[in-house]
Structure formats: C-alpha cells, structure tokens
Ligand SMILES: Nc1ncnc2c1ncn2[C@@H]1O[C@H](COP(=O)(O)OP(=O)(O)O)[C@@H](O)[C@H]1O
C-alpha cells in the first residue's frame with residue numbers, strides 16, 4: 001500500500017450519470033458525492049431514480065454516460081456486482097432479502113468477509129475469531145436470542161436488521177441502504193435509526209428513505225432527488241423548506 | 253482439511269443410508285452367488301441386474317438433486333451426461349470384443365466394418381484401455397457441462413430458459429448420435445459386449461461385482477454430495493437457489509459456484525451411465541431422449557429434492573413401479589407416471605423424504621417450545637451473558 005499524505009476527499013463520486021430504460025430517463029446527469037465516514041440520507045418521490053442510483057453504484061446497471069468513482073480511483077462502471085462487493089460496498093435491498101432457509105447464524109456466517117472462492121468455502125472451518133465476530137454482530141442487530149432460528153421465521157423488521165447485520169459482516173467501507181424502515185412499526189423505526197447511527201460511526205452510509213420522521217431522527221445531511229437528478233442538498237430543515245422540494249415531493 | 257470436510261458429511265441420516273446401501277451391496281450378490289436357485293431367498297441374476305440399474309438411476313437422481321435441489325438449476329438434460337458416461341464405457345466394451353465380432357475385424361467394431369470404414373476414427377483411440385475409458389467417463393460429461401455452464405451461467409441464463417436449453421442440448425445430442433457418420437453406431441448404438449477386464453459380462457460373478465460397484469459408487473457420491481452440501485459452499489449453494497442476487501452482492505461469483513456444481517453433478521451422472529451400460533448390455537441414442545431427463549426430475553421430485561436421500565428413494569420406487577407396471581399393464585405406465593407427478597406436486601411438494609422431515613422437525617419444534625416454556629425463567633440471564 002502507498003502511503004498517502006491526506007485521506008481521500010470522496011469515498012463515492014458520481015458525476016453526470018445518466019441512464020435510460022426504453023427511452024425513459026431514470027437518471028438525468030446525476031452528480032453526488034459521499035465523503036469518508038459520512039451518513040447521508042436520500043429522499044425523493046417514487047420513481048425519482050433512488051434505487052436506480054444504487055443499481056449503478058453496485059454494478060447491477062450500467063450507466064449510459066457519466067463517471068462513478070470509488071475512493072477517487074476505482075471506476076465502478078467497469079466492475080461487476082461481486083467485484084464491487086469485494087471492494088467494500090454493501091447493499092441492502094428495498095425488499096428485505098435474506099436466506100430464508102438458513103438460520104440467522106448461517107446468514108451472518110455466509111456474509112462474513114472471508115475468502116469467497118469455491119475451494120475456500122468448501123473447506124472453510126469456523127474459527128474462534130469468526131465466531132466472536134458473528135456474536136458481536138448478533139448483539140448489534142439485536143438478534144442474539146434468535147440466532148438458531150430460520151431467517152424465514154423472523155418478523156419483517158427483524159429480517160431488515162438481519163440484512164443490515166449481513167452487510168456489517170461484509171465489513172464494507174460504504175453501505176447503501178434502500179428504504180430500511182418501510183413496513184416497520186414505530187418502535188422498530190426508532191431502533192433502526194439508532195442502529196444506523198451506530199453503524200455509521202465506523203463507515204459511510206447512504207440511506208434512502210421516504211419516512212420524514214425517520215430522516216429527522218437521523219439528523220444528517222439530506223439529498224433530495226427528483227426525475228433522476230439532485231433537486232436540493234443540505235440539512236433536513238433547509239431541504240424541506242426549498243420551494244422546489246415542496247412542489248415536487250413534500251407538497252404531493 | 254480434507255478429513256474435516258468428509259467428517260462433516262457423516263451426519264446420522266447419511267450414515268444410516270450408506271450402511272443400508274452397503275449392506276445391499278453385500279447381501280444381494282451373496283444371495284445370487286451362494287444360494288441355490290431353489291432357495292426362497294435366492295436372487296436371480298436378471299433381478300440383480302435390474303436392481304443394479306435402479307442404483308445407477310439413483311446415482312443419476314442424486315446428481316440432479318445437487319444442481320436442482322441445492323442450487324436451483326432445473327437441468328432437463330442430465331440424461332445427456334448419463335448417456336455420455338455410458339457411451340464412454342460402451343466404447344471400451346466394443347473394443348474388448350476384438351475379432352470375436354460378426355465380421356471378425358481385430359480392431360474395428362462391427363458397425364464400422366458394416367459402414368465400410370477402413371480405420372478407427374481418432375476419437376475411438378485409447379478406448380481399448382480401461383483406465384482411459386474410465387477417465388473419459390468423467391472428462392467427457394464434465395467437459396460438456398463446463399462449456400455449457402461457462403456460457404449459460406456467465407450470460408446469466410436462469411430459470412425456464414436454462415431448463416429449455418438443457419433440453420435442447422440433450423435433444424441435439426440425440427439427433428447427432430442417431431447419425432451413422434458420427435461414429436457411435438447410429439441407431440443401434442453399441443452392444444453385443446463380450447467382456448470387461450477379461451471377465452465375461454454375462455457371467456453371474458461379473459454381474460455381482462458390477463452390482464456391488466454401483467452400490468459402492470452410489471454411497472461414495474452420497475458422502476461427497478453430503479460433504480459439499482454441509483460445507484459453507486453448500487450453504488452458499490442454497491443461497492443461490494433462494495436469493496441469487498443477495499449472494500452476488502455479498503461478493504460471491506455466482507457463475508463459478510454454479511459451474512463447479514454443474515460439472516461435479518455431470519461427472520456423477522457420467523459414472524452412473526458407465527455402470528449402467530455393462531449391466532443392461534447396450535447403449536443407444538435413445539438414452540439422450542428428452543423424456544428420459546424429465547423422468548429423472550420426476551424421481552427426484554417424488555423422493556424429495558434438496559434432501560440427497562430423497563432422490564435415491566424416488567429413483568428406486570418409481571423405477572420399481574415402472575418395472576411392475578410395464579409388466580402388468582404396459583399401456584398405463586405413462587399415465588401412472590404423469591398422475592404421480594401431479595399428485596406429488598400438488599400434495600407433497602417436498603417429496604417423500606421432505607414431507608417426513610418436515611413432520612419430524614415440527615414435532616421437535618413443538619417439544620423444544622414446551623421445554624423453553626418450562627425453563628423460561630433462567631434463560632434470559634444466560635442470553636445476556638452470551639451477548640456481552
Ligand atoms: N430495469 C429497469 N427497467 C425499466 N425501467 C426501470 C428499471 N429500473 C428502474 N426503472 C424505472 O426508472 C424509474 C426510477 O425507478 P427507481 O430508481 O426504482 O425509483 P425510486 O427508487 O426512486 O422509487 C422508474 O420509473 C422505474 O420504472
């Protein structure tokens with residue numbers, strides 16, 4: 001590793017990113033920067049392109065034009081999902097996606113940031129270190145008491161947490177979280193805000209959310225997307241008083 | 253490393269199944285060879301060979317279960333890997349005939365003499381050596397699976413589309429093998445074998461050894477499949493089946509995972525085919541028929557996919573049923589098979605073994621819940637300790 005005199009200024013850098021689906025412009029010259037260690041919230045109406053943006057960052061969708069850089073040097077548009085995950089970008093889907101026929105423990109074991117090749121996994125043995133790490137994550141996501149249960153038996157909110165836990169196990173530098181509190185109870189929502197703030201202490205997190213109460217709870221910089229580009233960016237009070245935001249999103 | 257990998261495979265059910273299969277491997281040939289034909293317990297040679305055939309089918313179903321039950325790849329072309337393994341063994345058996353063929357050519361099999369060929373095609377070389385034929389039993393199906401899987405999995409062909417192209421693959425091979433100029437005996441296939449490693453293929457002793465070998469191979473492959481599915485790799489496989497994109501976004505190369513499993517499975521199918529051919533005495537292009545591959549899916553579904561043991565039970569039961577039906581009411585077999593598949597899909601989607609397992613797990617869960625209820629008071633403190 002080279003020794004750098006200063007930390008990189010951006011962890012994630014998107015500039016002029018556009019993508020169309022059958023002529024429909026889902027992203028329109030989107031530009032967006034996440035700094036190392038930052039927790040960022042993204043709001044915007046349905047169809048604004050929030051999920052599409054995550055698809056592009058994680059290699060699921062290729063942009064038609066624009067730049068997507070990770071740590072100022074890695075061009076993400078040239079990598080595939082597995083590569084990008086290994087670079088240190090974790091992603092939580094809008095719909096909770098865990099391995100339902102595995103136990104909570106196994107879900108975390110699979111996500112653990114270890115060698116992922118065919119033969120490494122065939123001959124993998126759980127080490128004490130790995131066990132400790134999984135137990136630590138179980139505590140963080142408040143699922144210690146359900147570790148041996150099948151993920152299918154968890155409540156909706158617990159599945160969301162398990163998925164977040166799997167991302168933690170991946171030890172990403174950047175975590176993308178798509179609508180984590182959709183369908184959660186109020187208590188679960190508040191708990192999730194605490195959980196995300198805890199997680200963001202040691203890494204950058206980008207959260208897409210509709211729930212304005214939740215965004216307020218997070219108390220971080222907010223970016224409002226609409227029709228595929230950035231409408232406004234700043235504190236929640238600044239953004240929610242922006243006339244364009246009110247017209248496009250909050251006023252609806 | 254290897255030993256812990258294998259030890260992990262030896263879970264209760266698997267050990268019991270392996271013991272049963274090995275007992276069969278011993279007792280059936282013993283009864284055939286040692287008991288006199290008038291003894292009530294004597295198993296005639298044709299019955300033993302029929303049972304040997306079922307064991308080969310069981311191995312084929314086990315191979316399919318690895319890709320379908322665990323990885324979610326519904327291959328409708330596994331019959332092709334089976335047939336290729338069978339042809340590799342068939343070629344060895346043809347070369348063993350030597351000058352004892354009808355036309356008496358020391359090198360060329362009869363069908364080549366009949367076609368007026370003057371020399372052995374290049375791909376028939378080496379098949380006079382048993383070890384070479386055995387290697388080809390693995391290499392040919394494995395290579396086809398590798399090439400096929402390389403393209404299909406890399407381009408992310410999934411679900412029904414993948415199933416359809418596997419059907420197309422076996423269909424195309426069937427048409428190719430039907431052609432005389434392919435050099436595999438065309439329509440008639442390869443038959444009239446004389447001996448294997450110098451032992452007559454008709455002899456009871458040879459039949460008995462082939463039967464035992466089929467059972468032993470089935471046991472070995474069962475242990476291997478169990479080791480694979482119980483490793484972390486096996487858990488990833490189930491992950492691919494249930495939530496492929498999650499696996500990808502966790503950083504796994506799904507295409508490599510599928511490829512490894514598909515190739516391993518194809519090789520197992522090849523072994524099954526190779527053991528099948530000397531016991532039935534023929535291999536012809538009919539083995540590539542798309543319907544054959546679909547039947548394998550039915551056996552696996554009936555026994556219970558994703559259980560390893562289920563497909564073995566399914567293959568033996570359905571084929572036992574088939575032998576009975578085709579003897580008693582030949583015209584009804586296809587209807588019976590169709591009805592069975594519909595019944596299983598509707599009422600027993602987990603198959604025989606899956607249904608029994610679910611019932612047992614249910615009972616255990618109820619008991620565990622009752623126990624947890626009983627000692628509810630002292631558990632929370634231990635849990636908090638564990639969390640800290
Ligand atoms: N793969 C796709 N094919 C076609 N249209 C898509 C695809 N992905 C997203 N879109 C369209 O792009 C727009 C933005 O979608 P999305 O990013 O999911 O919005 P958001 O997450 O902000 O609600 C929507 O109109 C959606 O229909």
Ligand SMILES: [Mg+2]
Nearest residue numbers: 050051052094
């Ligand atoms: Mg969305």
